Amino acid sequence: MFIENKNSRVQQVFFSEIEKKNISLFIKREDELHPFISGNKYRKLKYNLAEASRQKKQTLLTFGGAYSNHIAATAAAGFEFGFKTIGVIRGDELGKNIPKTIEENPTLRFASQHKMNFEFVTRSDYRTKTSETFISKLKEKFGDFYLVPEGGTNKLAVKGCEEILVEEDKKYDVICSAIGTGGTISGIINSTQPTQQVIGFPALKGDFLNTDIKKYVKNNNWQLHTAYSFGGYAKVSKELITFINKFKTETNIPLDPVYTGKMMFGIVDLIKKDFFKSGTKILAIHTGGLQGIDGMNLHLKKKKLPQII
């Protein structure tokens, strides 16, 4: 089995808030790699699917929250490349009335339409998901499977993410990426030139990331900016939503609220604060995640907050 290697386009970003600064900002549209296996998830699954097929596995099993981009991407990838998929989803309350859950949750509805089977588990069971007891229980229930970790990060995922940057991208001084588990930025770091700087914007709080990234990389031309997580994973503010909408209106580039919106907010803020020296060429990676907008809008509507356009 072979998943095609693809290259995404790069476009220059013209945004009013930074137009007076002598910085050129570009964005690499990994979100356009595949209509459903979006952005970095395509990269992360590529070699894992090849390995699953080499091991003659027929089923992929993975973990995620109810709005996870990784769950949606794994369902779509399994559907397209001929694997059964099982999604172990955090939140046993969602399993009490599955038709209702699927009706109300756009991500799980999408995954279900792509034939994913779900196993809803309590939050405390979910925390033990890497333990042998938990995994052997899953094997008893579902039979043999190829396990893709939460968020999809492992060595093969990092290898796939080393294909995000190509020869032409050597001309950028700074490469920026959003971070969840750190697999994507690790692949990016491994494929940069020593003269390039990589900046990561974690979408969640916590200090574990430095250690996680160091497991996969040798270079030290990278740094994390932790001030742009907006209070934690999938937390948003009115300011962030307003920013995402203004960015979309001016540039026609959609950003997701969990990852790329926070990264771009951070990049624009750093540019405004003259963090980069004059003349710097920045390449931001659009890692995708746009499937999450519908679910977030339902949440924003309930909270009577403005929605993402």
Ligand SMILES: *Cc1c(COP(=O)(O)O)cnc(C)c1O
């Ligand atoms: C999953 C995801 C990330 C995080 O990738 P990691 O490899 O876990 O750091 C970033 N951006 C988007 C849009 C994602 O869906």
